Amino acid sequence: MTTIFVTLLGLLFVTFMIGRVMPIDPVLAVIGERATQAQYEETFIALGLDQPLMVQFWIYVRDVMHGDFGQSIRTGQEVSSDIARVFPATFELATLGTLFGVVIGVPLGVLAAVRRGTWIDQIARFVGLIGYSMPIFWLGLVGLLVFYGILGWVSGPGRVGIFYQGIVEPITGMLLVDSLLRGEWDVFKSAFSHIILPASLLGYFSLAYISRMTRSFMLEQMNSEYIITARVKGLSEWQVVWGHAFRNIRIQLITVIALAYANLLEGSVLTEIIFAWPGIGQYITTSLLANDMNAVLGGTIVIGSIFVGINIFSDLLYRFFDPRAK
Template sequence: MAKTSKGTIIAQRLLSSLPTVIGVVIVTFLLTRALPGDPAAFFAGPAATPEAIAEIRQTLGLDRSLPEQFFIYLGELARGDLGNSLTTGQTVVYDLTTRLPASLELTLAGLAFAIALALPLGILAALRAGSWIDHGVRILATAGVSLPTFFTGLFLLYVLYFRLGIAPPPTGRLDILYSAPNQVTGFYLIDSLLEGDLELFWASLTQLVLPAITLGLFALAPLARVTRAAMLGVLSSDFIRTARASGLPPLQVLFGYAFRNALLPVVTTFGVVFSFLLGANILVEKVFAWPGIGSYAVGAVVASDYAPVQGFVLAMALLYVVLNLLIDMLYVVIDPRAGVET
């Protein structure tokens, strides 16, 4: 057996991802052209003359044939040009780079909340299989995945903001009384700490809590259930019984042997959940007025604005490729056998 280097693994994964990215580019281009409505008519206004609409179509390049439009689009992609957004008046690259950190901060915060609850609950449910703890975890997981994210968000806002008044209003990433920190990472929590402004950090954190909990409750279910199932399988293994019979401390057996061997399916689920949350946070962004790329893409679809939709889908595809690459590398860290080929 020969051990594959990390550089080789990265190169293999990137090459295997190229067909996916190419397919996403082609399908997205065709689907955006299939959207109902005419962007030229939309931006010309209801009182526009046919001549004015035709002039706008010519300016946007929509008067060309579909193959011509596609090859022009490929040439712009090769130059790193994703086009301009007709709704914002900015380049799509600018819109994505300014809005993507907001979506990533929300998604990562929701995922951190889900992991902080799902892993302990899954381990407890596996250790006490069939007990009231196990049944309680199942009920919590079922409720979390059954309720739509927009309903959970609205419910939390109604109870905690409208009725109890202990949560801030849904005004986006910051209250209207605060100004955004200087953008370094685009994550308000990190940028406010880099500025040393603890008041701004607290204001950003309080705005983030409710949307993060809304996303986290939805992600809690699959993570908890997979953790429970993986731990049940490992705890019944022969090597765990041998470790216990050898007199090893219970915590060492639980975390040093059982949990580490149960991590691979949990990490796989982690990647799937993270990818799903990037799309699911669109509704959460709408409920909490969060200025992320999800709400940006929805506005572009409504306006039949092709360039932002294509840029959004392409950005999601590239994020998915990077995420899978990171998960593959994490496999090797957790289990070095994952980097061995025969």
């Protein structure tokens, strides 16, 4: 528990300091360049900038504890409500992408390890290599060109068709879930055809990573002696692979999947920009370009906390899957 607390406090401190050393005048960002000297000083004090740095930090921590990240200059709203709006979009995209990567990547990696050196292994490694080395913006553009522009199988950029925008009252903020809960089938269909391309693209990248790691974990286990024991017992190959070898890589795999998931949750800025996806990556980038430091800091802290949270969660799963960790 203490480690978590210290980690989060460190995260706050670093982000706060970065915000303060940036060559951006927070006062000018609020009042604009043509304000008078008197207005400038008034705002300077209102923002608490006359206080010592440590006091400023303390006030900031206290506000953050209350869920208050300050106001966004760009949108004119509370940063917390902005994040509550943009984060579900990223969450939806990242979850779907990770699901895709796990469902295809894990069996592919296992198969590649078991059939090592055969054509299926070659294909798995080739797929992984492309996923590792292709820049995502290029694949994204080509994907849009082919599947949206030429074939017309999916919808283009954005979260949902323009006619369906704002129809569904948010519950969770995730459009796929909300439209289902509200029974809006047409909205769901439109949202699905919008999300499928960016989600598979992100999924492809996590697939490349997950299948490569699964393959190497499995290769290591398949050479273990307990695998020979399992075969001596007369078990089928399926039981040997999934019942024995795979059981032993679950722990390592959790770490890999958690990292891949956290990576996508951090907001894949490039993907979100190419697909005009109103997620947290795009939010932070736009805010940064508009000198909107409150929004940038708030977004960074939320992402950092999620990262810490996912790591805690995967540590908890360790205890569940590894008898030696108890």
